[in-house]
Amino acid sequence: MLGITKHFGALVANRAVHLAVERGTVHALVGENGAGKSTLMNVLYGLYEPDEGEVRIGGQRVTRLSPARAVELGLGMVHQHFMLIPTFTVLENIVLGIEQSKGGLLDLDSPRAQLQEIIGTYDLKVNPDALAGELSVGMRQRVEILKVLMRGAGVLLLDEPTAVLTPQEVEELFKIVRLLKSQGKTIVFISHKLREVKAISDRLTVMRGGEVVGSHATAGVTEGDIAEMMVGRKVLLDVKKAEAKPGDVCLSIQDVTLVGGGSKLVLDHVDLEVRAGEIVGLAGVVGNGQTELVEVLAGFRAPSDGRVRLDGRDLLEMDVLERYRVGLAHIPEDRHKHGMVVDMDARDNTILGKQRDEPFSRSGVLDETAILLEARARIAQFDVRPPRPDVRAGDMSGGNQQKLVIAREVSREPRFLIAAMPTRGVDIGAIEFIHRHLIELRDSGVAILLVSAELSEVLSLSDRIAVMYEGRMMDVMAASEATEQRLGLLMAGIHDKAEAAH
Amino acid sequence: MQRSLLRDLAYPAVAVFIAFLLGALLVVATGYSPAEIYGALWHGAFGSAENVAWSLQNATPLVFTGLAVALAFRAGLFNVGAEGQLILGAFAASQVGIRLKGTAFDTTLSILPLALLAAALAGGLWGAIPGWLKARLGVHEVINTIMMNFIAALLGSYFLTVPWIKEAGSVPQTPIVSANAVLPAARFINPYTRLNAGFLLALGCVFLVWFVLWRTWHGFELRIVGLNAGAATYAGANVGRTTIAVMFASGALAGLGGAEQVLGVHYHFIKDFWVGLGFTGIAVALVGENHPVGVLLGALLFGALQNGAAEIDMMTTFPRELIQVLQAIIIFLVASMGYVRKRSAA
Numbered sequence: 001m002l003g004i005t006k007h008f009g010a011l012v013a014n015r016a017v018h019l020a021v022e023r024g025t026v027h028a029l030v031g032e033n034g035a036g037k038s039t040l041m042n043v044l045y046g047l048y049e050p051d052e053g054e055v056r057i058g059g060q061r062v063t064r065l066s067p068a069r070a071v072e073l074g075l076g077m078v079h080q081h082f083m084l085i086p087t088f089t090v091l092e093n094i095v096l097g098i099e100q101s102k103g104g105l106l107d108l109d110s111p112r113a114q115l116q117e118i119i120g121t122y123d124l125k126v127n128p129d130a131l132a133g134e135l136s137v138g139m140r141q142r143v144e145i146l147k148v149l150m151r152g153a154g155v156l157l158l159d160e161p162t163a164v165l166t167p168q169e170v171e172e173l174f175k176i177v178r179l180l181k182s183q184g185k186t187i188v189f190i191s192h193k194l195r196e197v198k199a200i201s202d203r204l205t206v207m208r209g210g211e212v213v214g215s216h217a218t219a220g221v222t223e224g225d226i227a228e229m230m231v232g233r234k235v236l237l238d239v240k241k242a243e244a245k246p247g248d249v250c251l252s253i254q255d256v257t258l259v260g261g262g263s264k265l266v267l268d269h270v271d272l273e274v275r276a277g278e279i280v281g282l283a284g285v286v287g288n289g290q291t292e293l294v295e296v297l298a299g300f301r302a303p304s305d306g307r308v309r310l311d312g313r314d315l316l317e318m319d320v321l322e323r324y325r326v327g328l329a330h331i332p333e334d335r336h337k338h339g340m341v342v343d344m345d346a347r348d349n350t351i352l353g354k355q356r357d358e359p360f361s362r363s364g365v366l367d368e369t370a371i372l373l374e375a376r377a378r379i380a381q382f383d384v385r386p387p388r389p390d391v392r393a394g395d396m397s398g399g400n401q402q403k404l405v406i407a408r409e410v411s412r413e414p415r416f417l418i419a420a421m422p423t424r425g426v427d428i429g430a431i432e433f434i435h436r437h438l439i440e441l442r443d444s445g446v447a448i449l450l451v452s453a454e455l456s457e458v459l460s461l462s463d464r465i466a467v468m469y470e471g472r473m474m475d476v477m478a479a480s481e482a483t484e485q486r487l488g489l490l491m492a493g494i495h496d497k498a499e500a501a502h
Numbered sequence: 503m504q505r506s507l508l509r510d511l512a513y514p515a516v517a518v519f520i521a522f523l524l525g526a527l528l529v530v531a532t533g534y535s536p537a538e539i540y541g542a543l544w545h546g547a548f549g550s551a552e553n554v555a556w557s558l559q560n561a562t563p564l565v566f567t568g569l570a571v572a573l574a575f576r577a578g579l580f581n582v583g584a585e586g587q588l589i590l591g592a593f594a595a596s597q598v599g600i601r602l603k604g605t606a607f608d609t610t611l612s613i614l615p616l617a618l619l620a621a622a623l624a625g626g627l628w629g630a631i632p633g634w635l636k637a638r639l640g641v642h643e644v645i646n647t648i649m650m651n652f653i654a655a656l657l658g659s660y661f662l663t664v665p666w667i668k669e670a671g672s673v674p675q676t677p678i679v680s681a682n683a684v685l686p687a688a689r690f691i692n693p694y695t696r697l698n699a700g701f702l703l704a705l706g707c708v709f710l711v712w713f714v715l716w717r718t719w720h721g722f723e724l725r726i727v728g729l730n731a732g733a734a735t736y737a738g739a740n741v742g743r744t745t746i747a748v749m750f751a752s753g754a755l756a757g758l759g760g761a762e763q764v765l766g767v768h769y770h771f772i773k774d775f776w777v778g779l780g781f782t783g784i785a786v787a788l789v790g791e792n793h794p795v796g797v798l799l800g801a802l803l804f805g806a807l808q809n810g811a812a813e814i815d816m817m818t819t820f821p822r823e824l825i826q827v828l829q830a831i832i833i834f835l836v837a838s839m840g841y842v843r844k845r846s847a848a
Contacts, residue, residue: 300735321738330736338736343729348722353737355719364718 004053006039013039015210016053021155021203023058026177026187028197028218031207032230032427037190040207041157045077046070057155076148077157082140086133091115093132094147111150118149122179137285138169145176155186162196166285167455167488174200192230192428194223195456206230231429241439244463247276250447251297251416256306258292258471266292267303268471274416274447279438281462281479282451285491289471290451291333294420297449298330299323310416324353327415331406331422333451339405342394346384347375349393350408382407383433399430406434410441417441420451435461455484469493510791511799513843517789517835518803525828529820539820546813547806553813555688555697559767561805562697563588565704566759567783568790568797569711570629574643574752575792576715577744578728583632583647584756585780586654591625591757592764593658596771599679599764608680617683618703618761625757626750628654633749637742643749651780662773674773685766700762705798707755712794724748756780785833788840804829 006014014036021027031037042048044055046065055062057073070077084093091112100107115128124142132143141161148156158177162170177187177200191197197204198218205215206229213229228234251274260266267289274280284290296303299320308315315323324330332338340349351360351371359370375389382403386396393401402422409417419438423431438461442448452458458465459482466476467490474490489495526536547557567584574581581587598617602608607616632646661667662674669677685698715721723739727748734741759779764771786804790796811825 298736319738319740320735324738332736334732337730337732339733341726341730341733344725351722352726352733355722355737361719364720366717366719366722368717 004040004043004050004055006043006048006050012210014043014050017207017210017212018215019205019212020215021186021188023154023186024181024184025202026181026189026200028189028191028201028204029207030190030192030194030197030204030226030230032192032429035207035230036210037207038159039210041077041159041188041190044070045075045157071151071153074152074154075157076151076153076155078141078144078148078159078161080160080163082144084132084140084143086131088132089129090126090132090135090143090146091128093143094128094150098151115146115150118146121183122149122176124176136169137164138166138172141165141173142176153185155188156180157188157190159190160192161189162191162193164286164453166491167484168492170196194226197226198223208232227428231427233429239435239439239460241461242443244278244442246278246463247445249273250276250311251449252307252309253293253297254307254309256293256296256303256308258289258296258301259304260292266471267296267306270306270468270471270473272449272466272473272476274449276415276447277442277445278463279442279448279450279461280476281458281465282449282468283455283458283465283487283491284453284468286453288468288491290420290468292471293468294330294333294418294449294451297418298328298332321353321356324412327412328418329409329412329414329416330418331402331409331420333420333424335401335405340393340401343392345390345392346379346396346404347371347389349404350375350378350389352408354408354412378404378407378411381411397427398425399427402426402434403430406437410437414446416447416449418449418451421453422450423452423454423457455487458487459484467491507791507793507795510793511796513839514789514791514796514800514832514836517832517839520835521828521831524831525824528824528827532820534818534820539814539818539824542813542817543807543810543825545817546810549813552692552695553809555691555695557802557806557809558701559695559697559805560808561801562701562704562766563759563763563779564782564786564801564804565701565708565798566762567756567780568786568801569704569707569794570752570755570759571784571787572790572792572794572797573711573715573755574748575787576728577724577748578731579633579636579745579748579752580644581629581632581647581749581752582644582784583629583650583654583753583780584759584783585776585778586647586651587625587628587753587756588760588763588780589654589658589776590628590760591621591754592760592776593661593771594624594757595621595683595761596676596679596764599683600677600770602683603680608682613680613683614685614765617679617765618758621757621761621764622754623757625760626754629753629756630746630750633746636749637745655776658771658776659773662771669770676771678769679765683765684769685762687766696767698762698766700766703758703762704801707758708794708798711755715794756783759783785829789832789836803832 004014004017017040019040029037039048043050046067046069055065062073091108094115095108095111112128119126124146126139126142126146132140161173165173180187189201201218203215204218206213206226208230253270253272256267256270257265258267270293282290295301297308299318302316310326310328313326336342340352351374354360359367361367372389379387379389384400384403422434438448450458450461462479464476465479465482467474467487469491470493529536529539546553548554567588570584571581595617598613598620602613607613628650632643632650635641635646636643667676669675685700687698688695691697715725723734724744726737727734727739727741727744731741763775768775782804786797786800790800807825807828811822814820814824815822
């Protein structure tokens, strides 16, 4: 790709971007959110027409790219969000869009043979007749990879492929990627996880603010170098923290059970304690009950059974606002779904959940001045940009939105803070900032429950780590005893190595 | 939010302008002079104090129903039932004005506030039913408010067949309400005008709705419910309770519109006076971008056009349906502009 420039209105998403990927290599494309990676890939895949520049594949200039043409040219995109029909089998999902008919009937026999061959070549171990909806996340990803291979892809674009995988699944994926490479396939690996980039890629290209910052052989750079290129300044990758000095039990969860649809136990007799001045990390693959546990704590839904106490007070008898008033603060896992109203301005968002409290309202009437002062104070405190209370929240970057949410919640001066995926979709610079703040809060005696899908985040911030699997609390351990290996097994529902051997 | 009002209302203003341009083309194409036709329209709408009074009178019920629709819309609810709520409100007002006629209460104090209260309550309850069904059972309010319009219209017609309610007359009607329950008319403009104090009440409601929406935490929570129900739960607003309360308030506004018609214009409850008042309220809310001030302007526009139509009919040979064409173009343009803006924002 030579000199690709793409504008969206006044915004330049890509400016004179060069990207050269050698055949038969794994090339990582790294950069923070909004650095222009996705735009570039969409240009390559023919979804966007570049304003300037050209795309060459195998030395040939390619014009008038379209997704169909990209497939013809041997490009295959594996999206971050899988696009499978759950009630179709693997085979049916794969032939969807390239169906062949035999005498007016759908021909599944010749694709089946072809599929078996590919599965064999790459050792993918997928059952073509399994229902897509019943597969694990890792398996579904393989099906997506099979989809592009069936279409004859020579170049695979993997968009943040590890975001939803357990560490073990990531390893499996890397094995597949290496095998693909050894068979002469080319892989473009889009990620912002430095360790993975280091582990899998041959070369890497770093993007920042729509431009290429540098392109290097992976062996020649350290993780710190890559992070610096991404952010444009030195970044502390390790969280510096002192030993925790846990106080009394602040939050106690006892025997909390939640029955979901089809009388399935979404939360299965969960017990957990969080002490003042400690961070308890809650690890687990997304969808194993962490979200529901947080919803129970936050007051969004009532559990079927169990008890939750904050400083000895029964939280379950309180509504959401009463919980805030007795010392709960909540950084929700999805800021767009719960944490903020994107169509309101930053000012209104700084009092979300505080709208009935003085000084923001008195006898029902909002105090505009108090709200404006509050917004200015929070924006200044957390360096939210742009520093304007009247900017629409939806127009702020993800990192700044999250800073605003965290600023609001921290300013409650809570006793107990739920931090659910506090750095999701946030750039490295802001991650560093957010992590530092969580540690400061801990040191000031706040009890923190950190829910995160990023194992490295759980490991670096937590004092104790709990692992959930299918609604059960698998184990709780001191962070010093936790390893990625051990957590990974627990996240997969396996208690020890002996069991893993089965 | 108020800051963006001017910008928001720029779109409907452009829509109105384009509609008049297209209307002029239509007039020219059929061999008339736009100057003549629009001249008559202008004269009918604003040509004299009396005509302005007519326009304002036409606008008054539309302010109420427009506010009803806009308020619900801010909470993410589409209240298609303003017409039914208006009917119930009108009937309640008429019954207070008739049943208490001549009582000590009527002659010494005033039953007017009581009649207005009854109208708000009746309209409010009629609106709260679909609100409750939505909050408790998840039944969509559009379906239920539409159906309750039919029930209300049939109920209104049925009441006028009940012997102790109806009164003999050329149309199905009730007796006249007590003179003390009448909303005073602006006789200083014209002794026969039916522009009444209900217009001032409408202005008061415009302010009240604006104040509640943007100056109280109730309104803050209401708007969050409309923009993001998840964030509303997070912010401690009870989405179900808010839904019911908003539908009650919305219905109450429409009910007051009904009271204005009975107590200020007709002086009794007559069959079919309500036709179109609720539905035009939806158009008014749309043109007014669901902002109280926009609703007021939208209602004035529609009220004036309606009045201008009569003038076109009287003074020219051009069909008055021109006005409906104009209204249709305005609604079409505003709706499609909203769509385009949403698309370009995404």
